[in-house]
């Protein structure tokens with residue numbers, strides 16, 4: 001076997017599995033926080049798709065369950081810090097919805113670590129990157145979602 005083939009084989013073996021992560025982000029804070037991370041050229045893991053909603057209060061359990069059904073290995077729900085919601089109490093509603101979602105996810109037999117809620121402001125680009133990195137590693141550790149088999153695109 002040539003040296004190149006051996007090197008390729010070794011590289012293939014060490015290739016890391018990358019999870020499919022869905023991030024729900026409110027327009028005014030968390031989405032802008034992701035934008036700040038990008039504009040500031042802060043490096044973070046790229047294995048996520050972002051769904052922008054006007055307010056985290058809009059994120060109902062059905063949205064999260066649908067994401068898992070469609071192949072997500074992890075779902076991050078994010079919004080403005082408590083007291084900063086542009087619709088006054090939307091994130092307080094998001095918190096209530098998140099508790100319901102967590103219970104449903106548990107009932108489906110999924111690990112709690114596949115779901116996370118974070119408040120990220122528009123100025124917190126570094127925090128957005130940190131949360132994405134931590135969450136990606138956490139989901140990677142859990143492995144592929146049992147619900148995602150068959151719906152996985154890669």
Ligand code: FES
Nearest residue numbers: 026055079080090
């Ligand atoms: S506008 Fe961001 S949580 Fe309501």
